[in-house]
Amino acid sequence: MGTSRMFRVFVVLGSAFMILLIIIYWDDVGAPHLYLHTPVSPGPKTPHTAPHQQPQTSRTPSFLNDIDAFVNQFLEPGTGEPTDPVPADTSNQSEKAEERYIPRREWKIHLTPVAAELRERQEQRRRLLQEMCANDSVVFPGKNRSFDDITNKELDHLIVDDRHGIIYCYVPKVACSNWKRIMIVLSESMLRDGVPQRDPLAIPRELVHNSSMHFTFNKFWKRYGKFAKHLMKVKLKKYTKFIFVRDPFVRLISAYRNKFEMRNEDFYRRFAQVMLRRYANQPTPPASVDEAFGVGIHPSFSNFIQYLLDPQTEKEMPFNEHWRQVYRLCHPCQIQYDFVGHLETAEEDAEHLLRQLRVDNVVEFPTSSRNLTSSSWEADWFSKVPVEARRELYKLYEPDFRLFGYDRPDSILNE
Known part of the structure; x- marks a missing residue:
């Protein structure tokens, strides 16, 4: 009995030592370096086997998988994985399918640098x-708080690709569907016939926005428990x-x-x-979007602006992500972005x-032929919005204008 108890003590002490070792190793080495043995877009090279060594026949487990397995031993049952279930036909089986990988495109050699x-x-x-x-003249809620003070839910727009060391904060209505497609291709989180999907446009729209397809910061808590915030900062x-x-x-x-x-039942009801x-003198609006469109009823753009400016709106719930300010989605004063793209x-x-990411030989950004909203239309759209409401709306979104260099x-505003 005494031997068994002593053995358990040694196991606990050994586990604690391993956790400490993992944290130190992670900080000292850096996550991207740990993936150099499993690059997703390697350049051309000649296979070479060192003398007196047997060639490897299986992929070395990534450090992230190792830490996943280790940390999950100390989590409560049911908290070791993200809450959203992965569709059965899209689960990541890339390790099993390695032997069946489709060869990637020939390595691109750029003869000229980026302009x-x-x-x-x-x-x-x-x-x-x-x-x-x-x-100090640019003031908005949450500007001066620390990263530690940002809640878990507020980090759900930060998508992580551990294979390449990339973090993307997606902003709805800013080509986010295509950038999400690229993140799925790079992370190899969707398979087709056992092989990672290579064509971004072949990924169905319903899967593009399925949260189970993306590993986001807000899922770190379920996977890493008390180590979550530390790992976020490292990444x-x-x-x-x-x-x-x-x-x-x-x-x-x-x-x-x-x-x-456009007909959208969910947004119509919500x-x-x-x-x-x-705002439209419709005390009993039609019950469904089809009924409403059938009789030509939908909110006007002016009604939409009234909704955004109404203090009651955010008392009931935070702005929907499609019109929430970028500074609230992506926290640009707490996260130092390496690349800021404009639509x-x-x-x-x-x-x-x-x-810059060195993945241009793996994926290309899909060009869109859809009719995009043009900035030259602004005057027409705001023509029926009172000037005072326009000025109030600018105050609401002024931080985004100034942070990202858009002219007032x-x-x-001065009509």
């Missing part, structure tokens, strides 16, 4: 973010972090067009009915970013 003006553009955008975050320090933004008012117009001028009752320069920025829309 100097593109590098300077990024430097200016990063510098502006730093200056605005340090500028933020060592990984490449990027974000894409857009003119704030044009983003609002795009959100309105997509969610309220938001449009509220707008119709409060207005999306193609140039996307090519620059993929080359004086032609709209």
Whole structure:
């Protein structure tokens, strides 16, 4: 009996020592270096076996998988994995399918560097973010809090790709569907016939926005428990972090067009009915979006702006992600982004970013032929919105304008 108790004591002490060793090793080495033995986009090389060594026949387990397995031993039952179930036909089986991998495209050799003006553009955008975050005249809720004070739920827009050391903060209505597709391809979280999906546009839209397809910061708590915040900070320090933004008012117009001028049952019941009752003299709006569209009823853009400005709106629930301010989604004063893309320069920025990440031989940014909302339409869209309401709306989104270098829309605000 005494021997058994002593054995358990040694196991506990040994486990504690291993945890300490893991943390120290993680900090000293850095996560991206731990994946060099399993690159997803290797350059051309000749297989070589060292003398007197047998060639490896299986992939060395990644350090992340090791720490996953180890840390999960100390979690309560049922808390070792993210809460969202992964669809059965899309679960990541890439290790089992390694023998069946489709060869990737031939390694690209770039004869010319990234254009100097593109590098300077990024430097200016990063510098502006730093200056605005340090500028006391730019004030908004949560600006001066620390990363530790950001709640778990507020980190659900930060998608992590451990294979390449990338963190992407997605902003709805800023090409986020295509960037999510790219993150799925890079992380190999979707298989087709046992092989990781290579074509971003072949990923169905319903899976693109399925949260189980993405490993986000808010899932760290379930997987890593008390180590979650520490690992987040390590990844933020060592990984490449990027974000894409857009003119704030044009983003609002795009959100309105997509969610309220098109048939969307969920948004109709959650938001449009509220707008119709409060601002459109519709005390009993149609029960469904089909009924409403059948009789030509939907909230106007002016009703939508009234909804955003109404103090009652955020008392009931936070802004929906499609019109929530970027500073609330991506925390640019707590997270030092390495790359800031603008939708207005999306193609140039996307090519620059993929080359900077060294994954341009694996995936290309999908070009869209859809009719995008143009900034030149702003005056028409705001023509029926009272000037005072426009100015209040600007105050609501002013931090996004200033943080990301968008001009104050004086032609709209001074009419």
